[in-house]
Amino acid sequence: MKKLILLSLIMAGMVLMAGFSTPARSQGPAHDEKPTFYRLTPGTYVNGWPRFTMTYPKDWIEQPPLPMKMFRAAPSGPPPQPFFAVTLAPTPLPLDKLATLPMLFAKAMNKDATLVSDKPSQLKDGTPAREIEIQSPHSDGIPGAWLIVSTKKGDTMIQTSVVKTGKIGEDLKAILYPLQYEPGRDEPLKVSPDVREFLDKFSSDMVSHDLTKVMAHYSDRYLESGGKKGEVERLVKEFIGSVTSFEIGITDFEAAGDIVYLAGFMNRSGERWQLRETSIIKENGEWKW
Numbered sequence: 001m002k003k004l005i006l007l008s009l010i011m012a013g014m015v016l017m018a019g020f021s022t023p024a025r026s027q028g029p030a031h032d033e034k035p036t037f038y039r040l041t042p043g044t045y046v047n048g049w050p051r052f053t054m055t056y057p058k059d060w061i062e063q064p065p066l067p068m069k070m071f072r073a074a075p076s077g078p079p080p081q082p083f084f085a086v087t088l089a090p091t092p093l094p095l096d097k098l099a100t101l102p103m104l105f106a107k108a109m110n111k112d113a114t115l116v117s118d119k120p121s122q123l124k125d126g127t128p129a130r131e132i133e134i135q136s137p138h139s140d141g142i143p144g145a146w147l148i149v150s151t152k153k154g155d156t157m158i159q160t161s162v163v164k165t166g167k168i169g170e171d172l173k174a175i176l177y178p179l180q181y182e183p184g185r186d187e188p189l190k191v192s193p194d195v196r197e198f199l200d201k202f203s204s205d206m207v208s209h210d211l212t213k214v215m216a217h218y219s220d221r222y223l224e225s226g227g228k229k230g231e232v233e234r235l236v237k238e239f240i241g242s243v244t245s246f247e248i249g250i251t252d253f254e255a256a257g258d259i260v261y262l263a264g265f266m267n268r269s270g271e272r273w274q275l276r277e278t279s280i281i282k283e284n285g286e287w288k289w
Helices: 002-021 100-109 170-176 193-208 211-215 229-242
Strands: 044-047 052-055 061-066 070-074 083-090 114-122 128-135 144-153 156-165 246-256 259-268 271-274 279-283 286-288
Touching (some): 044 070, 044 083, 100 128, 100 156, 144 170, 156 170, 193 246, 211 229
Antiparallel strands (some): 044 052, 070 083, 114 128, 128 144, 279 286
């Protein structure tokens, strides 16, 4: 149990801190990389699974997402700029302990990082949440303010955050609360037999720990917000040896010829993660990510 909690802390913290330190790179709407039910609308973010919608300033630009389907958006212009982010990760921690995640890595990044506040709150629809504020001085001495609203849906942690230099005003704070769930969109759907066969074979190859077989399920044209097949292979290589079970559930599915757009989750070794990929393509008669 302790190992499970530590792994959740590490994985979630990696994403949170990556968002805090990674330079912003502007990116236009990549319509061919998203399912037709997940188009980019300026000022609106729709999460595939669990299904929810967030809004942010319409003139902000989408940034390349990081691992665990983190979404980011920021104003145009040179850094430093404030940015808005969404992070998802499974964790056994209760709601009142979720400040542990960002603080663990804020301290690792800067020993002078401090937890300013950690208090109970609620989303606009009344869902219980925690509001967490962290001050973490940048390397150049400029104070970095980090305001986070954490909530949970089942075992999935959902954190919306705003990061900027200086004080975070009420205008930015207001972005974090209007998270709106879409009931009935998170249950697995029945997909076509050939797609189900592809998903099941991929899952069994993950459990076999055979990296070569796993990567054969990825097209050489694979691209996720700039991340190519080789980068996926390096990531999978890090955790494949610890996989004890693997299963994919599809919650949205739309076929368009030799392309299938989809959203869903993967049950990996007892933890449920959001599915990173949003489409598969048929190449030489075989489905590939």
